[in-house]
Amino acid sequence: MIELRRTGPEGFTAALDTVIEIYTAAMRPPAEQLTGRQGIMRNHATFPDFTCLLAETDGDVVAGFGYAFHGAPGQWWHDVVRRALEDRAGRDAGLAWFGDALEIAEIHVRPDYQGKGIGRRLVQGLCEGRAERTAVLSTHDQPTAARHLYRRLGFVDLLGAFVFPGGYERYAIVGATLPLRPVA
Incomplete structure (x- = not known):
């Protein structure tokens, strides 16, 4: 049985070592990127209306996590993606999608827990009850299980083959109007 536990900035910061461990298992980034990723995550916890969900098992294993916040000018991802x-x-498209947006920054599930609906529950839980008009996120621009999940939840492609400044991987920027489409 997986339970979702909501936490704010303090609880997220306290769980950051576990969060980085899950991120590493799910994404397999180069080791030299982890310190920078940890700093980015710590900074995200200072953004407006930050919330995190931890997916915990009966045995107190954190199987996955997701977090989101209200996007605003001055936040790097918000500014780069909205401008693109x-x-x-x-300009109207930028305003429609980013004028009042929940930015889902991270959703990751340990590989041995993937395919069990945890990612869907995390996305739905982060979006549930939010006052924002839209939800936006970036994901690898490939036909992955995550892309399929986002489509099922009502996310549409806003930008494809997007490469962040200084990066090389291709991302899709996707958005959905809130509340999300219900999916069992």
Whole structure:
């Protein structure tokens, strides 16, 4: 049985070692990137309306996590992605998707717990009851289980083959209007 436990910035910061362990198992990033990723995550916890969900087993194993916050000008991801969307689709598109958006920054599940609905529950839980008009996130621009999940939840592609400044991987920027489409 998996239970979702909501925590704010303090609880998230206290669980950061576990969060990084799950991120590493799920994403397999180069070791030299982990210190920077940890700093980014710690900074995200200072953003407006930050919330985190920890997916915990009966045996107190954290099987996955997700966190989100209210996107705002001055946040790196928000500014970079909104500018790219406005360049491709116009100012109105940027305002429609990013003018009042919940930014889902991270959703990760330990590999041995994937495929059990935990990711879906994390996304739905982060979006549930939020006052924002939209939810936005970035994901690898490949036909992955995550991309399929986001589509089932009502997310649509806003930008494809997007490469972040200084990066090399291709991402899809996706968005959904809130509340999310119900999916069992």
